């Protein structure tokens with residue numbers, strides 16, 4: 001089994017074209033990870049997810065620990081085997097969902113204590129337990145447990161939260177058992193305070209991780225502020241380790257962040273939006289439920305290779321969504337994931353060819369045209 005590692009293949013300005021090696025195969029970067037919350041990318045068979053071009057999925061520790069339970073997943077042979085996905089998987093630490101989904105919780109130095117949003121049962125998530133659960137899930141990439149600092153937060157609140165996260169990062173590292181092909185990532189926090197971001201990078205690189213995530217962004221601070229934090233933080237991170245921007249984002253966020261040296265992304269946007277009738281296209285976002293699509297035989301996106309665009313027109317997709325047929329969300333999810341993966345492939349090719357600036361200009365110009373009539 002190969003060692004876990006990151007190879008930098010090319011660079012264009014701050015942007016990087018790389019490859020991550022894991023126990024379950026390689027991932028070309030920049031990469032977008034579809035979110036498989038509860039052991040499934042909602043509405044998509046694993047083969048279909050792979051067809052979109054995805055090479056790695058994200059699984060949610062919080063959801064899986066509550067249902068079906070980490071011990072049960074382990075008995076079933078791990079998450080890859082259970083869900084029929086034999087490529088790499090990254091799991092989050094569970095911290096973000098605990099803090100965003102459960103009203104009843106208590107944060108101590110040792111752990112976060114919370115009640116399940118499913119049945120109200122009490123659970124304790126410590127750094128050690130989070131790492132143990134992620135090992136039972138058999139995640140190729142394990143995330144350290146941290147506290148996701150709320151936004152907005154004062155500098156004082158952010159500094160205190162960061163200090164706890166860094167102590168938990170050290171405990172996560174101690175709890176992580178090294179195995180060939182498996183890696184552990186630390187998470188840079190510090191909110192919008194650049195000096196705290198610097199401190200967080202210094203603390204994490206001192207502990208030493210296989211990769212570094214940037215957390216606590218895309219929580220309402222705005223794209224300009226997020227990019228400013230990335231401009232400051234990304235160059236501080238070790239060049240020989242992958243960089244993962246958590247929970248981001250829109251197509252424009254991905255282009256801008258890749259230009260700033262980010263290698264990995266995850267977001268529920270393409271899947272969640274697909275289920276509610278929102279489609280991302282080369283000409284921007286549209287809502288298929290809108291009446292203007294009801295007689296339109298043309299594809300969602302004429303340049304897309306997905307089944308929703310190759311086999312069906314807007315009028316039919318509109319009908320499926322209005323009639324609440326399950327094929328509607330399936331097709332729009334398939335389309336959105338294909339669009340996201342094709343965008344990443346475009347970014348990778350542009351970085352390799354040293355034409356990322358031109359790619360970004362053309363991307364913005366086409367998005368700016370809007371979803372207008374064209375025959």
Ligand SMILES: [Zn+2]
Nearest residue numbers: 304306309335
């Ligand atoms: Zn499509």
